[in-house]
Amino acid sequence: MMQLALIPTLMRKFFPMTNVIQHYAWGSTSSINQLFDIKNPSAEPQAEVWMGAHPNGCSTVGYGEHATKLSTLIDCNHRLFLSEQIANRFGELPYLFKILAAEKALSIQVHPNKAQAERGFAVEQQQGIPLDAANRNYKDPNHKPELVYALTSYQAMNGFRSIDQIIANFEQLAIPEIKAWLDELKANLTPQGLATFFSALLSMTGQQKDQALAKLSSYANEYAKKYTNQSDDPLFALIAELEHQYPGDVGLFAPLLLNVITLEPGQAMFLDAETPHAYIKGTGLEIMANSDNVLRAGLTPKFMDIDELVACTRFDEKPFDSLLLQPNKSDDIWDYPIPVDDFKFSIIQHSHQRIMYTHSAEILLPLDQGMTLTHPDGESCVIEKGQSVFIPAYAQSYQIDCAGRVARAYN
Numbered sequence: 001m002m003q004l005a006l007i008p009t010l011m012r013k014f015f016p017m018t019n020v021i022q023h024y025a026w027g028s029t030s031s032i033n034q035l036f037d038i039k040n041p042s043a044e045p046q047a048e049v050w051m052g053a054h055p056n057g058c059s060t061v062g063y064g065e066h067a068t069k070l071s072t073l074i075d076c077n078h079r080l081f082l083s084e085q086i087a088n089r090f091g092e093l094p095y096l097f098k099i100l101a102a103e104k105a106l107s108i109q110v111h112p113n114k115a116q117a118e119r120g121f122a123v124e125q126q127q128g129i130p131l132d133a134a135n136r137n138y139k140d141p142n143h144k145p146e147l148v149y150a151l152t153s154y155q156a157m158n159g160f161r162s163i164d165q166i167i168a169n170f171e172q173l174a175i176p177e178i179k180a181w182l183d184e185l186k187a188n189l190t191p192q193g194l195a196t197f198f199s200a201l202l203s204m205t206g207q208q209k210d211q212a213l214a215k216l217s218s219y220a221n222e223y224a225k226k227y228t229n230q231s232d233d234p235l236f237a238l239i240a241e242l243e244h245q246y247p248g249d250v251g252l253f254a255p256l257l258l259n260v261i262t263l264e265p266g267q268a269m270f271l272d273a274e275t276p277h278a279y280i281k282g283t284g285l286e287i288m289a290n291s292d293n294v295l296r297a298g299l300t301p302k303f304m305d306i307d308e309l310v311a312c313t314r315f316d317e318k319p320f321d322s323l324l325l326q327p328n329k330s331d332d333i334w335d336y337p338i339p340v341d342d343f344k345f346s347i348i349q350h351s352h353q354r355i356m357y358t359h360s361a362e363i364l365l366p367l368d369q370g371m372t373l374t375h376p377d378g379e380s381c382v383i384e385k386g387q388s389v390f391i392p393a394y395a396q397s398y399q400i401d402c403a404g405r406v407a408r409a410y411n
Contacts, residue, residue: 013395014373014381017363017388018067020057022048028101031283035151036099036386049099051363051388051409053092054290061390070390074361083360083393086411095343096290097363097388097409100148101283104245107300108157108254111144112312113273117293120308135303142291145340146271147325149347149407150263151367154282155238157258159275159318163189166197169235169256173219177204177212191315199310201253202297209250216252217243235260238280242299251298254278259320268325268336268345274314285365287409289342341411348406355399360411362391368404375399 021038027047033040040046050057053071060067070093078087086094112120121138129136148154160166163185170182178201185197204212216239223236238255246252258276263269263284271277276297295309296302327334332349348354351371364371365388373389374380375398383389391398400406 011394013375013377013379013391013398015061015070015073015390015392016381016383017051017059017061017070017390019059019388020050021046022050022057024048026102026104026106028103028283031101031103031152032099032386035283037384038386045103046101048101048286051097051099051365052095052290054096054292056292059388059390073390080394081361081392083411086360086393090290090342092290093361094290094411095409096288097365097407098286098288099151099283099365099386100279100286102279102281105242105280105299106278107294107302108251108258108276108278108297110276110295110297110309110313111146111271111273111291112138112293112295114143116274116312117141117143117291120293120312135305137293137295137305137308139292142289142293143273143340143342144289144291144293145273145338145342146286146288147268147336147338147343147345148263148271148279149268149285149336149345150265150282151285152265152283154263154265154267154284155260155280156263156269156278156282157254157260157280158269158271158277158323159259160194160257160315161259161320162317163194166194166257173216173256175212175215177208177215194315195310195313198257198313198315199306201257202250202304202306202309204250210248213248213250213252242280246299249299251278251300254298259318259323261320261323263324266347268327269323270325270336270338272314272339274312275318276313285407287343287345289340344410346408346410348400348402348408350404351400351402351406353399353401355397357397358391358393358395358410360393362408362410364389364391364400365407365409366402366404367407369402371400371402371404371406373398373400 023044024047027045029043032038032046059070074081118141121141181200185193220236220239296304325336327336334347336345366385370384
């Protein structure tokens, strides 16, 4: 840690950020450019803009005449930059903030809870599995709860449907290859029964898998032809669409098992640990605990550890009407209730000389037009739409002026 005597040279209040863009294959080539004027001269997929101090895509900030990693800046003095409480609790910036633009569906995922992550990470470390190995489940000992806030229409899957709904969906298909497992589920309408059914589906191989998926594909495509208006029943139209992206993937059964929801712009959803979910298409903001732990359940060519996935999944029904987060609204600030202490998230609707108080490290992102920040000591900063700024805990307060929305990530 840097000597305290040197810290006064760093006591700026606003640090404009230069952020890493992740060019994953599922990303959109146009959405981030259109929403935020972030250039894309090579027409690559711009999947995610990372705002934070994660080692796989750390933001940089200006320091004197040089650019330095945000993590390096924070390491100068955790207590000053993060606050004493957050430094003692986490020892790092405990969240990662993103713009996410999905043109194709992401893999179906489950994130372990904190205890599962700590145990799994320790076991794989002891086994000597390299962190970048394809069969590595745990990249760190942390959980990864997430919130997504829609900037465009944003389709996703989140949590299990009721067992009655799941049975009805599969009975509609009448696939002989999975009939025995479906009968077992009908005889055991419990989370354990659903766990057995889920595990059996994902474990299918060879001819059984090929034939079951062929029947699913035939049904979905015939249905999609018959009902060209997706509002008639979007479920099988979605499966037909996903098949074009991930042919022969057992994850094509997921929409029959999981809630499918489309967030409208301005709506938000929380994704718990131990809950299967997937982002299908759309652009939004995502904030999560600072972790990279993912257990995959389909729609991916990557490694799937079915046993570990099932062990880290809660097979409880997630009612559809519980999916959307309802913000607490006060003075044109929408605070979204989050059941973890790694991060908080708010949307500031518009501001004229609004005074904000901070007790932790913050990242602000203007969504509609530029904003001006002013500190009581006279320091000011202009941040354009789609750019972000890091504000250390020691700033304590600042004034914000912006006619549009500003997203606020903090603790």
